[in-house]
Every structure is written in C-alpha cells, then in structure tokens.
Amino acid sequence: MRRGPRKWCEMKSLHEFLTMGGYAIYVWPAYIIAAVVMIVNLMLPAGRLKRLKAEIRRRRSINP
Amino acid sequence: MSPLLAVLSQDLRLAYRRRGEMTTPLMFFILVTMLFPLGLSPQPELLRTIAPGVLWVAALLAALISQQSLFKSDFDDGTLEQWLLIPAPLELLALARVASHWFVSGLPLVVLSPLMGILMNYPEAAMAEMALSLLFGTAILSLLGAVGAALTVGLRQSGVLLPILVLPLAIPVLIFGAQAAAQAARGEDPSGALYLLAALLVLGITLVPFAIAAAIRVSMES
Amino acid sequence: MDKHSWAWFHRFASPPYLYKVAGLLSPWFMWAAILLIAAGLYGGLWSSPPDYQQGDGFRIIYIHVPSAYLSMMCYSIVAIASAVGLIWRLKLAHAVAVAAAPLGASFTFLALITGSLWGKPMWGTFWVWDARLTSELILLFLYFGFIALNRAYEDRRSGDRAGAVLALVGVVNLPIIHYSVVWWNSLHQGSTKFFGNDAEIAASMLVPLLLMIFGFTCFFFACLLKRVQAEVLERERNAAWTAEVV
Numbered sequence: 001m002r003r004g005p006r007k008w009c010e011m012k013s014l015h016e017f018l019t020m021g022g023y024a025i026y027v028w029p030a031y032i033i034a035a036v037v038m039i040v041n042l043m044l045p046a047g048r049l050k051r052l053k054a055e056i057r058r059r060r061s062i063n064p
Numbered sequence: 065m066s067p068l069l070a071v072l073s074q075d076l077r078l079a080y081r082r083r084g085e086m087t088t089p090l091m092f093f094i095l096v097t098m099l100f101p102l103g104l105s106p107q108p109e110l111l112r113t114i115a116p117g118v119l120w121v122a123a124l125l126a127a128l129i130s131q132q133s134l135f136k137s138d139f140d141d142g143t144l145e146q147w148l149l150i151p152a153p154l155e156l157l158a159l160a161r162v163a164s165h166w167f168v169s170g171l172p173l174v175v176l177s178p179l180m181g182i183l184m185n186y187p188e189a190a191m192a193e194m195a196l197s198l199l200f201g202t203a204i205l206s207l208l209g210a211v212g213a214a215l216t217v218g219l220r221q222s223g224v225l226l227p228i229l230v231l232p233l234a235i236p237v238l239i240f241g242a243q244a245a246a247q248a249a250r251g252e253d254p255s256g257a258l259y260l261l262a263a264l265l266v267l268g269i270t271l272v273p274f275a276i277a278a279a280i281r282v283s284m285e286s
Numbered sequence: 287m288d289k290h291s292w293a294w295f296h297r298f299a300s301p302p303y304l305y306k307v308a309g310l311l312s313p314w315f316m317w318a319a320i321l322l323i324a325a326g327l328y329g330g331l332w333s334s335p336p337d338y339q340q341g342d343g344f345r346i347i348y349i350h351v352p353s354a355y356l357s358m359m360c361y362s363i364v365a366i367a368s369a370v371g372l373i374w375r376l377k378l379a380h381a382v383a384v385a386a387a388p389l390g391a392s393f394t395f396l397a398l399i400t401g402s403l404w405g406k407p408m409w410g411t412f413w414v415w416d417a418r419l420t421s422e423l424i425l426l427f428l429y430f431g432f433i434a435l436n437r438a439y440e441d442r443r444s445g446d447r448a449g450a451v452l453a454l455v456g457v458v459n460l461p462i463i464h465y466s467v468v469w470w471n472s473l474h475q476g477s478t479k480f481f482g483n484d485a486e487i488a489a490s491m492l493v494p495l496l497l498m499i500f501g502f503t504c505f506f507f508a509c510l511l512k513r514v515q516a517e518v519l520e521r522e523r524n525a526a527w528t529a530e531v532v
Binding site: 260 | 438441451459
Binding site for chain 1: 331332336341342343345346349350353389392393395396399400403404406407505508509512513515516519520523528529531532
C-alpha cells in the first residue's frame with residue numbers, strides 16, 4: 001500500500017486528492033462536518049443579533 | 065467549632081427521627097446491584113470480574129439519589145436564610161451538613177457493601193479494601209453532591225439537573241475507587257489507588273466547602 | 287496601584303464599549319481565519335505527502351487537533367471569565383462565559399466526531415476508550431452541565447453566578463479528571479496513539495497543522511466576539527445606548 005516518497009509541494013492528481021488514497025469516506029465527512037459546525041457557529045450569533053436589533057428597533061418605534 | 069457541632073447534632077437527631085428515609089438510598093443501592101446479575105448472567109466468574117465496577121456504579125447512583133434532599137428542606141423552611149445571617153462561617157456550616165449527610169447515607173452504604181460483595185461473588189479476602197475505597201469515595205461524593213445540590217436547590221427541575229452537574233465531576237472518584245476494589249480482588253496491592261482517593265478527600269474537604277458556600281449564596285439571592 | 291492602569295479594565299466593563307470593540311474586532315479575526323485556514327487546507331490536503339504509516343487517513347489531524355485544543359482553551363476562557371465575574375461582580379464577564387460555553391461545546395463535539403472518524407481506519411472501530419477521546423467526552427458533559435444550569439435559572443444574574451461556581455469547580459477538577467482517565471486507560475489497554483511510533487512530526491505536516499490551529503483560534507474569537515455582542519445586546523436591550531447601534 002505504501003507509495004514511493006514524494007517531495008514536499010509536489011503536485012498530485014485530482015483523483016488522488018478526491019479519493020484520499022482510499023480514506024475518502026473518513027477524511028471528507030470529517031471536513032464536511034467541521035465545515036457545517038463552523039458555518040452554524042457563524043450563522044447562529046449573526047441571526048440572533050439581527051433578531052435582537054429588529055426587536056429593539058420595533059420597541060423604539062412604538063415607544064420612543 | 066460550636067456551630068459545626070450544633071448543625072451536626074441537630075442533623076443527626078433529625079435523621080434519627082426520620083430513620084425511614086435513610087433506607088431509601090440503601091434500597092436503591094441493593095436494587096441497582098441486583099440488576100446486573102439479572103441483566104447479564106449469574107455466572108460466578110463474570111460476576112467476580114464486574115463486581116468492583118458494579119458495586120461502585122451502584123454506590124455512585126445511590127449517593128446521587130440521597131443528595132437531592134441535602135438542602136431542600138432547609139431551603140423550603142428558611143433555615144438556609146438563617147445560615148447566611150448567623151455570625152458563623154457558611155463554609156463551616158456547609159461542611160457540617162456534608163458530614164452529617166455522609167454519616168446517615170454514605171456510612172450505611174459502606175457497611176452494607178460487603179453484603180452486596182457476597183451477592184456479586186466478590187472475594188471475601190478483599191472486602192476490607194473495597195469497603196475502605198467506598199469509605200473515602202462516598203465522602204468525596206457527598207462533598208461534590210453538596211455543590212450540585214446547593215446550586216439547584218431553588219430550581220424546579222433540580223432532580224434531572226443534579227446528575228448532569230455531579231456525574232462528570234465524580235468520574236475520578238469512580239475510576240480510583242473501582243480500580244482499588246478491582247486490584248484488591250485480583251490480589252494486587254490497591255494502596256496506590258487508595259492513597260489517591262484519600263488525597264482527593266483531603267483536597268475536597270479543604271476546597272469544596274468554599275464552593276458549597278458560594279453556591280448557597282447564589283441560590284439564596286434568586 | 288495607579289488609578290490609570292485600571293482604566294482599560296473599567297472601559298471594558300461598560301457594555302456599549304465592549305459591544306463596539308467586539309463589533310470592530312470580529313471581522314478582522316474572521317479574515318485572518320479565512321486566510322490561515324485556506325493556507326492550512328492547501329498545505330494539509332493538497333501539497334503535503336501522505337503519512338508513511340497512515341496514508342492519507344492522517345489528514346483528519348488538521349481539524350481534530352485544532353478542535354481538541356480549542357475545546358480545552360474555551361473551557362479555560364469560561365472559567366477565567368467566571369472567576370472575574372464572581373470576584374469583581376462584573377456582569378459582562380458572565381456574558382463572555384455564557385457566550386463562550388456553546389462554542390466550546392461545539393468544538394468538543396467536533397473533536398469527538400473527527401476523532402472517531404480517524405479511529406475507524408486506525409483502530410477498526412469508530413470508538414475506542416482512548417484517554418483523549420474519553421476526556422473530550424467528559425468535557426462535553428461539563429459544558430452541557432454549565433449551559434443547562436445557566437439556563438435553568440429564570441433570573442439571569444443568579445444563573446450567571448450559579449454557572450460560574452460550577453465552571454470553577456469544573457476547572458479545578460479538569461486536570462484530576464484528565465489524569466485519572468489517562469491512568470485508567472494505561473491500566474486497561476496499553477497505549478493507543480494517534481501518531482505513529484515515532485512521535486516526530488514532519489515539517490510538511492507541522493506547518494499546515496500550525497496554520498490550522500491559528501486559523502481555528504482566529505475563527506473561534508470571531509465567533510466569540512459576535513456571540514458576546516448578541517449576549518450584551520440581549521442583556522442591555524432596555525438601556526438607552528442600544529438605540530444608537532441598531
């Protein structure tokens with residue numbers, strides 16, 4: 001299974017990149033889950049901030 | 065020292081008057097232990113292997129059951145408020161309460177444990193070491209449980225919350241305690257794990273009362 | 287102590303100032319995170335050679351290690367903020383602790399998931415009671431306990447202070463938990479290592495790993511500052527200054 005040593009920064013084929021030397025079913029889900037968790041972490045506070053601002057604006061317009 | 069003794073003696077007198085309540089955690093301890101031979105298999109070798117862990121997990125759960133009432137009645141009838149007002153350190157009162165709680169819930173469990181050991185085919189020669197590990201362990205569990213009980217005493221859903229708060233913190237106690245009992249059962253020297261438990265107990269007695277006192281103050285503020 | 291040296295501290299104790307500074311800093315952290323993570327991904331997934339023992343499977347390291355590191359760093363942030371909040375009665379410190387906890391829990395979750403996805407090709411199963419994974423699992427429940435306790439109180443101030451007491455008990459207990467788990471693990475199953483027998487890590491692996499760690503840290507602070515903003519705004523929704531920022 002061991003391939004010959006490659007030099008640092010040597011370009012590899014796209015196929016090799018996508019299959020991850022047979023480990024694609026472990027490597028890619030890990031990266032996808034990480035991306036999803038991070039995006040959710042970004043969206044949640046942004047959405048909450050937006051809602052809060054809208055609520056404060058609404059209350060100010062009713063009762064300035 | 066007198067406020068400590070006052071709380072202790074009053075708690076113990078009260079516990080004696082309600083001695084029926086004392087048996088609940090013990091029943092729980094017996095029942096949980098019973099579930100394992102019934103759920104797995106009554107094979108003596110299997111029971112002997114799992115006995116240390118089973119006894120320890122059952123003791124941990126029984127301790128958790130008993131901790132829910134640690135400060136409850138005092139919170140309801142206003143005694144905790146008095147604790148804040150009297151000129152005695154709250155830490156000391158909290159320590160006295162933990163000591164009395166351990167005396168009426170932890171100690172009976174330790175006394176009962178050799179009996180459960182027999183049911184679980186735990187070797188008789190190692191009974192003393194196992195009981196000793198539970199002696200240290202239940203005391204630490206009482207301390208940790210008191211923090212959780214003080215933090216949740218004013219809450220409606222304190223029953224579900226307490227295990228979530230206390231169990232992760234109790235894991236080192238479970239590991240060292242069950243390990244000591246397992247090593248003793250295999251005929252090895254369990255003193256390493258027992259020393260670690262004793263060290264945790266000393267650390268707990270010095271530090272945890274401050275956390276309990278802080279937790280009581282938080283609960284009384286709300 | 288000179289009066290002026292504490293001025294910065296008091297300024298941070300003012301909600302509008304903290305809100306403004308957090309809003310200004312967050313995008314910078316985000317850009318730094320995007321650049322560092324992009325460079326780390328290029329180095330980690332594309333330009334570095336596969337590990338001679340683990341092939342390409344080891345590439346999960348570039349998200350597992352940063353997540354595990356952040357999960358622990360975040361707990362210390364929660365604990366420090368809790369201590370500051372309890373000692374100086376600083377409400378905003380509690381806001382930081384409450385904002386950080388869910389973020390820490392999410393990175394703990396990520397460390398667990400990536401760890402078990404890495405474990406499958408290495409150990410043959412998704413879960414092995416490895417010391418590191420077990421510690422992360424307990425840490426996850428410490429976060430859950432903090433969040434659950436904090437939310438159980440109707441009064442926000444009491445919830446903050448109760449959570450803070452729990453966080454401090456947890457942070458004292460955390461090293462004990464960790465070493466007890468390591469000890470337990472060494473008794474039961476020798477050592478299961480993520481790295482090969484030689485602990486030495488090649489430069490082609492180390493550079494992207496460091497880039498990812500710094501990138502994740504910047505991302506963490508970008509998210510934390512946004513969360514702090516939301517937390518502060520929610521707590522201060524009745525204050526006059528909020529009219530200027532919405």
